[in-house]
Amino acid sequence: MAEGSVQTGAARTTGVQSRGARLTLRGLTKHYGEFTALASTDLTIDAGEFFSIIGPSGSGKSTLLGAIAGFVAPSGGSIEVDGRDLVGIAPYLRNIGMVFQNYALFPHMSVFDNVAFPLRLRHMAPREIQERVERMLATVRLSDKIRRRPSQLSGGQQQRVALARAAVYDPRILLMDEPLGALDKNLRAEMQYEIKAFHEQIEATILYVTHDQDEAAAMSDRIAIMNHGHLVQYGKPRELYENPRNAFAASFLGDANLFEITATRGLAGSRVALTVNGDHALTAVVHADALAPERCVVCVRPEAVRIAAADAPFDDTPDDKPGCHLLNRLTGVVEDVVFAAGTVRYRVRVGTSLRLAVRQNAQRREDLYPAGAPVALVWSINDTLLIARE
Numbered sequence: 576m577a578e579g580s581v582q583t584g585a586a587r588t589t590g591v592q593s594r595g596a597r598l599t600l601r602g603l604t605k606h607y608g609e610f611t612a613l614a615s616t617d618l619t620i621d622a623g624e625f626f627s628i629i630g631p632s633g634s635g636k637s638t639l640l641g642a643i644a645g646f647v648a649p650s651g652g653s654i655e656v657d658g659r660d661l662v663g664i665a666p667y668l669r670n671i672g673m674v675f676q677n678y679a680l681f682p683h684m685s686v687f688d689n690v691a692f693p694l695r696l697r698h699m700a701p702r703e704i705q706e707r708v709e710r711m712l713a714t715v716r717l718s719d720k721i722r723r724r725p726s727q728l729s730g731g732q733q734q735r736v737a738l739a740r741a742a743v744y745d746p747r748i749l750l751m752d753e754p755l756g757a758l759d760k761n762l763r764a765e766m767q768y769e770i771k772a773f774h775e776q777i778e779a780t781i782l783y784v785t786h787d788q789d790e791a792a793a794m795s796d797r798i799a800i801m802n803h804g805h806l807v808q809y810g811k812p813r814e815l816y817e818n819p820r821n822a823f824a825a826s827f828l829g830d831a832n833l834f835e836i837t838a839t840r841g842l843a844g845s846r847v848a849l850t851v852n853g854d855h856a857l858t859a860v861v862h863a864d865a866l867a868p869e870r871c872v873v874c875v876r877p878e879a880v881r882i883a884a885a886d887a888p889f890d891d892t893p894d895d896k897p898g899c900h901l902l903n904r905l906t907g908v909v910e911d912v913v914f915a916a917g918t919v920r921y922r923v924r925v926g927t928s929l930r931l932a933v934r935q936n937a938q939r940r941e942d943l944y945p946a947g948a949p950v951a952l953v954w955s956i957n958d959t960l961l962i963a964r965e
């Protein structure tokens with residue numbers, strides 16, 4: 576992830592003159608008997624923001640969306656849209672649009688009638704219905720499919736009808752629950768652009784659920800990571816990637832090499848010497864507000880590591896403080912190497928207790944290290960993150 580995000584149109588000035596609404600959750604909770612599907616959740620999503628929730632299956636993502644839409648009765652807390660509490664208000668009176676993974680289109684109705692449905696439900700005049708449906712179908716580029724049935728459309732086209740239907744009555748908030756989950760990889764990428772462009776046009780606040788971290792990183796202003804009914808962490812994609820709160824956040828958003836710390840020794844210049852996974856020595860930088868190393872694991876991102884021949888000269892610029900390294904270096908043997916889509920991925924075995932994932936931009940073929948090659952792994956002590964175990 577973090578390899579470029581989807582950009583469409585001019586940068587929006589989030590919240591300014593947006594047609595979207597601000598969404599505020601306070602202490603929102605859902606229990607099923609003894610089971611907590613959603614622990615007390617506080618969150619504010621700005622007007623016009625594209626906010627994604629990622630998390631493993633069963634972590635409570637759909638429960639959270641369902642509570643906001645009104646399909647799930649919360650056990651406690653409030654849901655405010657621009658300051659107005661929604662709890663107790665029927666779903667269709669909330670002015671919130673919803674898009675599901677399975678499209679949920681009406682199979683016996685034409686594209687036009689599917690999109691017109693929410694407007695007829697609201698007793699809108701036929702002429703206005705006609706205008707709005709045509710405008711919406713132009714937005715999702717389906718004007719030429721207006722008389723078709725859903726079964727005569729591709730998966731991507733069906734999902735665009737579902738988008739049009741969810742947004743045709745100008746909801747100020749759109750909820751999307753894994754909307755691209757049923758599409759294959761290429762179509763997903765195309766629909767990501769489609770949905771971003773759609774967001775630019777309708778300017779609604781979007782709360783988007785996906786289990787695909789790359790999709791969330793590419794599309795979102797901010798992302799929340801959910802686990803066991805809790806929001807573990809939220810923020811801009813890059814912030815989450817660079818400062819994961821704990822081991823779960825580090826491994827869920829992006830790939831992470833995580834090492835157990837078995838011994839620590841303070842060094843000069845806010846550095847600490849670590850022993851990880853038994854007998855490997857590393858150096859890390861300790862920040863002023865850091866947790867005690869005993870409560871941490873070491874996190875090293877695969878793309879932070881440089882791979883070189885084991886006998887290549889190694890130049891760790893000497894420091895003013897003796898014994899302090901600026902780089903970490905381990906030697907090992909390539910276990911396997913995968914060359915794909917512009918990157919080379921290695922797994923490198925270091926001693927008996929350590930294995931590292933390493934990712935490099937695709938180099939010239941002759942720079943590849945084959946399985947069995949002895950290699951050195953080198954990375955900055957600043958890329959040696961100490962993060963909370965839990």
Ligand SMILES: Nc1ncnc2c1ncn2[C@@H]1O[C@H](COP(=O)(O)OP(=O)(O)O)[C@@H](O)[C@H]1O
Pocket residue numbers: 607610612630631632633634635636637638639
């Ligand atoms: N109606 C229900 N009764 C009991 N448990 C439920 C109900 N709906 C959801 N759950 C449980 O709540 C948890 C969160 O579900 P859900 O929000 O659907 O997760 P996600 O969308 O992240 O996969 C799951 O363990 C699920 O089994």
Ligand SMILES: [Mg+2]
Pocket residue numbers: 636637638752
């Ligand atoms: Mg779900």
